Each structure stands twice: as C-alpha cells, then as structure tokens.
Amino acid sequence: MREKVIFIDLLRCVAATAVVVIHVLGPYRELLGQIPDHAWMTAVSYNSFSRWAVPVFIMITGALMLSDTRPFDLSYYLRRRLGKVLVPFLVWSLFYAFLSGATPEGYHTETALHTLAEMPAHETYYHLGFFYYFIPLYLVIPFFQAWVKRADPTAIKGVTLLWMTVTGLFLLHIDGPWSHQLVLYSGYLLLGYSLFCFSWPTLTWLLPLGIAALLLTDYMVISHSFLLGEYTVGRWLSYKTLNTVVIAAMVFSLCRYLADRLSEQTLARLAFVSRYSLGIYLLHPLFLWPVRAFDLYFIHPALMIPFWTLIAGGLALLASWWLSRSRFTAWLVP
Numbered sequence: 091m092r093e094k095v096i097f098i099d100l101l102r103c104v105a106a107t108a109v110v111v112i113h114v115l116g117p118y119r120e121l122l123g124q125i126p127d128h129a130w131m132t133a134v135s136y137n138s139f140s141r142w143a144v145p146v147f148i149m150i151t152g153a154l155m156l157s158d159t160r161p162f163d164l165s166y167y168l169r170r171r172l173g174k175v176l177v178p179f180l181v182w183s184l185f186y187a188f189l190s191g192a193t194p195e196g197y198h199t200e201t202a203l204h205t206l207a208e209m210p211a212h213e214t215y216y217h218l219g220f221f222y223y224f225i226p227l228y229l230v231i232p233f234f235q236a237w238v239k240r241a242d243p244t245a246i247k248g249v250t251l252l253w254m255t256v257t258g259l260f261l262l263h264i265d266g267p268w269s270h271q272l273v274l275y276s277g278y279l280l281l282g283y284s285l286f287c288f289s290w291p292t293l294t295w296l297l298p299l300g301i302a303a304l305l306l307t308d309y310m311v312i313s314h315s316f317l318l319g320e321y322t323v324g325r326w327l328s329y330k331t332l333n334t335v336v337i338a339a340m341v342f343s344l345c346r347y348l349a350d351r352l353s354e355q356t357l358a359r360l361a362f363v364s365r366y367s368l369g370i371y372l373l374h375p376l377f378l379w380p381v382r383a384f385d386l387y388f389i390h391p392a393l394m395i396p397f398w399t400l401i402a403g404g405l406a407l408l409a410s411w412w413l414s415r416s417r418f419t420a421w422l423v424p
Contacts, residue, residue, distance in 0.1 A: 149282030300340025369410025
C-alpha cells in the first residue's frame with residue numbers, strides 16, 4: 091500500500107502547514123485601512139488560499155476509515171478511534187482555557203475561569219473549534235462504513251454529488267434542514283472516500299475548477315471588504331460551502347498525483363512530519379501566543395506569514411516529537 095502511505099503523509103503535512111498559516115495571519119484580517127492595502131490584501135489572500143486545510147483533515151478520516159473493510163468492533167472503535175482524539179482534546183482544552191487568561195499586561199483569572207465554564211459549548215482557544223464539529227462525526231462514521239460496504243459506487247457518487255449541491259445552496263444562503271452542521275461536515279467523509287477509492291471527481295475536472303474557486307473566493311472576500319470598509323467574508327471562507335469543497339477536493343487529488351513523484355528523502359521527511367501532524371495542530375498556538383500577544387509582525391506579510399509559520403510549526407513539531415518519546419505523554423500528541 092505504498093501509494094496510500096505516501097498520499098496520506100503528504101496530505102497531512104500540507105494541511106497542517108495551512109492551518110498554521112491561517113492562525114499566523116489572524117491579526118492582519120482586522121487591519122483594513124490601518125496597514126497598506128497591498129499588505130492587507132496579501133494577508134487575506136493567504137487566508138483565502140488556505141481554507142481547505144480543515145476539510146482535508148476530515149476527508150483523510152473518511153478515506154481511511156470508510157475504506158476499512160475489517161468487521162466493526164465497538165469497543166475498539168471507542169477506545170482506539172474516538173478515544174484517541176477525544177481524550178487529548180479534553181486535556182488540551184483545559185490547558186488552553188488557563189492560557190486564555192494570559193496577556194502581556196498580566197494574568198486574568200476571571201477570563202480563564204469564564205472560558206473554562208463555556209467549554210461545553212465553545213472552544214477554549216481559537217484552534218480547538220475544529221473538534222466541536224469533528225468529534226460528532228464519529229457518530230456518523232460507523233453508519234457510513236456499513237453503507238459503503240454494500241452500496242454501489244454509482245450510489246455513493248450520487249449521494250456525494252447531492253451533498254455538494256447542498257453546499258452550493260448553503261453558499262447562496264438557501265437554508266433548510268440540509269444546512270445542519272452535521273450534514274454539511276459529514277459529506278466530507280464521503281468525498282474523501284470517493285476520491286480515495288474511485289478517484290472521483292477526477293483531477294482533470296478538479297484542477298481548473300479548484301483554481302477558479304480559489305481566485306473567486308479571494309476576489310469576493312477582498313472586494314466585499316473594500317466595499318463595506320471592513321473585513322467581511324459572507325460564507326466564502328466557510329468550510330461548509332461549495333467553493334471550499336471544490337478547492338479541498340483539488341488539493342486532495344493533486345497530492346495523490348504528486349505523491350509518487352517525490353524523492354525517497356522527501357518521503358521520509360514527510361512521514362516524520364505526518365506522524366506528528368495532530369500534535370502540530372494542537373501545539374502551534376502555544377508558540378504563536380507571544381507573536382500575537384506582542385504583535386511581532388515587523389515586515390510585509392508576504393514574508394512575515396511564512397516566517398512565523400515555519401517557526402511556530404517547527405517548534406510544535408519538535409515539542410510533539412519530545413512528548414511522544416515518553417509513554418506518559420505520548421497520548422497527548424497521538
């Protein structure tokens with residue numbers, strides 16, 4: 091299964107990098123009119139071109155878990171699948187709840203306690219919101235697993251296409267029962283499975299459509315923001331809209347195409363980073379805290395964003411590797 095390993099390793103690496111990019115550029119988004127327009131547009135373009143990252147992580151889960159042909163074991167599923175994500179999420183949520191009280195002016199205990207109290211309904215730190223719609227997908231996955239084992243490929247593609255149509259309706263603000271968060275996110279599981287098992291939709295279609303969706307997304311965000319005089323995105327940067335779906339599918343298929351064309355040395359490095367991709371996701375805000383708290387953005391965002399992405403992502407990778415070396419802490423960065 092050489093293709094599968096390389097394919098998933100590459101996807102995890104690019105998705106983890108894109109997530110760090112999104113969080114590095116965060117402060118720039120609200121600076122329209124306060125920094126040169128070209129600098130603001132650069133930062134927002136980084137944002138527009140990175141929104142596929144979270145959907146790709148969901149698609150990886152769909153590709154791997156729905157293609158698993160082993161008999162379903164509830165105990166194993168709860169312990170090794172759900173528990174592997176849920177337990178670290180809860181522990182890191184507690185950690186970041188207390189970090190939320192830290193400011194350059196001092197520590198605000200009230201803020202930390204309020205954040206902790208809101209944890210059942212709201213993430214304790216900006217990057218943990220992902221888990222509030224990712225973890226519920228574990229309720230859906232067993233049913234999808236059972237269905238795809240018996241369903242005709244045409245039926246699977248048809249349901250996936252129907253879901254894509256629903257994401258188009260959501261982009262156009264045509265809401266209904268189909269707009270439920272679980273519906274809009276769970277479709278990424280089927281899309282990942284369809285791309286992985288059927289190579290559908292094909293890259294021939296996805297590449298031009300994905301590039302067009304990237305450019306359109308960036309244009310809509312920038313033009314609407316300038317029109318209103320403030321940063322505004324509508325639904326164009328949502329993870330639940332058709333433009334993001336097409337872009338994420340393009341990235342998925344493009345990585346699959348490129349995977350076998352990489353050198354063995356590159357593949358070994360990708361495998362190492364991929365092993366700690368969840369750790370990078372969980373830990374990088376810790377290293378970004380001083381950057382954002384003390385506004386350590388000195389030069390043009392075209393250079394500043396990649397610089398802090400490399401630093402924060404690299405330190406998160408190093409910390410994840412260090413934690414994984416002990417059986418007492420390895421479970422924190424599964």
